[in-house]
Amino acid sequence: MRAVLVLYFKYFLKWDDDLATSIYHTFVALCYLTPILGAIVADSWLGKFKTIIYLSIVYAVGQVAMAVSAIHDITDTNRDGTPDNMTFHVVLSMVGLFLIALGTGGIKPCVAAFGGDQFGDHQEKQRRTFFSVFYLCINGGSLLSTIITPILRAQDCGIYSQQKCYSLAFGVPAALMVVALIVFIVGSGMYYKAKPEGNIMLDVCKCIGFAIKNRYRHRSSKYPKREHWMDWAEEKYGKLLIAQIKMVLKVLFLYIPLPMFWTLFDQKGSRWTLQATTMDGNFGSIVIQPDQMQTVNPIFILTLVPIMDSVIYPLIKKCGLNFTPLKRMTVGMFLAAVAFVCAGVVQLQIDKTLPIFPSTSQSQLKLLNMGNNSITVQLTGNKTVNLHPHWASDDYFTFEEEQIDVTVGSPSFTKRIVLTKNERQTLLFPSSISDEWQLMEDLTSKPQEGNNAIRFVNGMSRAVNVSVAGASFGQIQPLYFSNYSQIKNGRKAFTLQSGSQSCEFSREFGFGSSYTFLIPSTMTFGTNCQESISEVEDIKPNSVHMALQVPQYFFITAGEVMFSVTGLEFSYSQAPSNMKAVLQAGWLLTVAIGNFIVLIVAELAKIPKKWAEYILFASLLVAVCIIFSIMAYFYTYIDPAEIEAQFKRKEGDNDDDEDTKAKLRKVEAEMARRGSVSSDDEDQRSKQTSF
Numbered sequence: 001m002r003a004v005l006v007l008y009f010k011y012f013l014k015w016d017d018d019l020a021t022s023i024y025h026t027f028v029a030l031c032y033l034t035p036i037l038g039a040i041v042a043d044s045w046l047g048k049f050k051t052i053i054y055l056s057i058v059y060a061v062g063q064v065a066m067a068v069s070a071i072h073d074i075t076d077t078n079r080d081g082t083p084d085n086m087t088f089h090v091v092l093s094m095v096g097l098f099l100i101a102l103g104t105g106g107i108k109p110c111v112a113a114f115g116g117d118q119f120g121d122h123q124e125k126q127r128r129t130f131f132s133v134f135y136l137c138i139n140g141g142s143l144l145s146t147i148i149t150p151i152l153r154a155q156d157c158g159i160y161s162q163q164k165c166y167s168l169a170f171g172v173p174a175a176l177m178v179v180a181l182i183v184f185i186v187g188s189g190m191y192y193k194a195k196p197e198g199n200i201m202l203d204v205c206k207c208i209g210f211a212i213k214n215r216y217r218h219r220s221s222k223y224p225k226r227e228h229w230m231d232w233a234e235e236k237y238g239k240l241l242i243a244q245i246k247m248v249l250k251v252l253f254l255y256i257p258l259p260m261f262w263t264l265f266d267q268k269g270s271r272w273t274l275q276a277t278t279m280d281g282n283f284g285s286i287v288i289q290p291d292q293m294q295t296v297n298p299i300f301i302l303t304l305v306p307i308m309d310s311v312i313y314p315l316i317k318k319c320g321l322n323f324t325p326l327k328r329m330t331v332g333m334f335l336a337a338v339a340f341v342c343a344g345v346v347q348l349q350i351d352k353t354l355p356i357f358p359s360t361s362q363s364q365l366k367l368l369n370m371g372n373n374s375i376t377v378q379l380t381g382n383k384t385v386n387l388h389p390h391w392a393s394d395d396y397f398t399f400e401e402e403q404i405d406v407t408v409g410s411p412s413f414t415k416r417i418v419l420t421k422n423e424r425q426t427l428l429f430p431s432s433i434s435d436e437w438q439l440m441e442d443l444t445s446k447p448q449e450g451n452n453a454i455r456f457v458n459g460m461s462r463a464v465n466v467s468v469a470g471a472s473f474g475q476i477q478p479l480y481f482s483n484y485s486q487i488k489n490g491r492k493a494f495t496l497q498s499g500s501q502s503c504e505f506s507r508e509f510g511f512g513s514s515y516t517f518l519i520p521s522t523m524t525f526g527t528n529c530q531e532s533i534s535e536v537e538d539i540k541p542n543s544v545h546m547a548l549q550v551p552q553y554f555f556i557t558a559g560e561v562m563f564s565v566t567g568l569e570f571s572y573s574q575a576p577s578n579m580k581a582v583l584q585a586g587w588l589l590t591v592a593i594g595n596f597i598v599l600i601v602a603e604l605a606k607i608p609k610k611w612a613e614y615i616l617f618a619s620l621l622v623a624v625c626i627i628f629s630i631m632a633y634f635y636t637y638i639d640p641a642e643i644e645a646q647f648k649r650k651e652g653d654n655d656d657d658e659d660t661k662a663k664l665r666k667v668e669a670e671m672a673r674r675g676s677v678s679s680d681d682e683d684q685r686s687k688q689t690s691f
């Protein structure tokens with residue numbers, strides 16, 4: 001659904017680019033923020049199973065709201081194909097997105113933790129495989145949707161008038177969500193469903209609050225120190241709850257540097273896609289659009305997850321290396337930094353091929369002879385240029401002056417031309433040099449999104465209408481020019497029309513070029529005017545191939561697999577039984593914070609050299625990676641189930657209360673059912689292991 005969301009904002013709701021991207025990023029960040037709510041509901045009140053079901057319904061309703069909001073016919077009272085009450089569509093789609101974000105919050109942390117719950121402590125290897133498969137599924141879904149939803153959107157649909165079918169692009173995921181929910185409910189009898197233990201988050205907050213207050217009350221040196229500040233809650237709260245809170249706080253503390261990874265990771269959707277717009281996406285039989293390069297990430301995940309799990313990790317283990325989860329995450333961060341170094345190197349290659357645009361103290365001028373005779377042009381600074389008929393100077397001349405004198409032909413004719421700083425312009429010489437000279441404003445940056453910027457100059461003495469599929473240059477007056485139109489890559493056929501006469505010419509376009517086509521006065525209309533049209537290349541097409549981005553995608557994805565899949569499993573294995581979903585949400589919170597940092601960084605980091613920006617980000621991540629590895633070195637792995645069992649046994653021994661003993665018997669029966677009593681730990685994780 002995300003694949004078409006920005007397009008829906010732009011083309012259906014008619015929002016500008018800035019509003020569309022801001023709402024898009026806010027929605028994505030919200031999707032990683034709401035898990036904290038879903039997790040609290042699951043761990044304290046409903047349990048994971050019911051939370052997944054209820055919030056999946058919320059999600060599906062949100063998706064249906066999106067599908068309905070995209071039916072233009074609902075408010076199209078005059079049946080002209082555009083909605084007449086846009087407020088209705090905006091409000092409904094915002095409600096839909098909010099429900100989807102809320103539903104995501106219920107599903108994302110609970111599905112991961114609920115999946116983890118299905119394995120006993122002796123099934124650590126299988127549980128790790130589950131988290132890998134879970135990650136594969138997320139990304140398999142993402143890959144399929146990026147392929148399928150744009151196809152659905154491209155269909156025409158409607159009752160009164162046919163429009164692009166966003167309602168189908170949103171409706172099909174809604175239907176699939178309902179199917180998924182039914183499948184999940186049908187399997188109900190097969191799942192292990194851990195019971196929620198009351199309002200655990202409220203207890204946690206109260207316990208932490210009490211520990212802080214109590215510590216403050218006993219701040220004088222006459223009171224003996226306690227091992228941990230949470231131990232100051234012992235007067236009022238049970239040892240088990242305090243131990244569980246310590247486990248969670250230890251992990252959350254370790255998470256502090258992690259948003260930096262996601263800050264880099266999420267820039268592949270923005271900075272890397274922008275980089276791709278300055279590259280050549282022609283892969284022979286297929287042409288890749290800049291934003292399609294992002295699909296390389298899920299493709300690599302689908303291949304790298306099984307390779308890591310079945311080849312790389314076992315190989316490292318065979319070499320006798322203890323590749324603990326925190327070591328994997330550190331290596332993952334380092335690989336992401338390597339990916340940004342690769343992006344920097346690619347940027348250096350791109351920069352070599354980019355035109356040199358005028359600085360703020362400079363202006364640039366190109367000369368174009370519309371006439372049928374050669375002319376000699378003299379510019380300030382003794383620059384002399386010979387221009388053949390229908391010909392332009394090879395490149396732009398750069399000037400520091402604010403105005404220059406231009407002298408043409410003999411007997412000579414001189415005009416003073418006022419230049420604009422920081423701008424590129426083209427000066428048009430008419431056939432009769434004493435006629436008016438036109439000055440066109442040219443582009444001072446590459447066209448956006450890898451498009452090509454095209455314009456026409458009409459050297460004829462009659463108006464000409466120029467059109468091409470998907471763009472129109474309109475009626476161009478004699479000896480005048482059109483505005484730029486953006487066209488995609490590929491072969492384009494242009495139709496030139498004047499009165500009842502017309503002719504065609506076609507040309508192949510790459511990515512990111514800019515051309516001025518001159519319709520000479522000598523041109524005759526017929527079926528083909530290919531030979532007559534003169535072309536002037538203002539900006540060269542992109543020449544650095546998009547394939548050069550593959551290494552950076554490889555490293556960021558390898559880093560993601562090591563960092564993110566391991567992080568999911570680590571968050572589960574180190575969480576106390578009653579806060580498994582909460583720690584999953586804590587993990588997803590690092591993604592949300594990373595997304596917010598991207599929004600801030602995008603505003604602040606205005607380094608003129610893009611390659612330097614990539615290297616700066618890589619260096620920052622390496623620094624964070626070093627801090628994380630030091631924190632990880634001091635982290636001691638725990639087995640929460642074992643610790644909880646010990647506390648429960650102790651509580652049982654000290655307490656003759658039948659109710660407590662009954663509770664303990666229940667816990668032990670449950671643990672035995674899940675196999676946590678006999679732990680045949682087959683790999684590196686011992687009960688208490690360091691980094």
Ligand SMILES: C[C@H](N)C(=O)N1CCC[C@H]1C(=O)O
Pocket residue numbers: 138139142297298301560564591
């Ligand atoms: C899209 C990523 N490849 C991905 O799967 N994720 C990024 C953030 C965490 C994870 C997800 O759960 O969406």
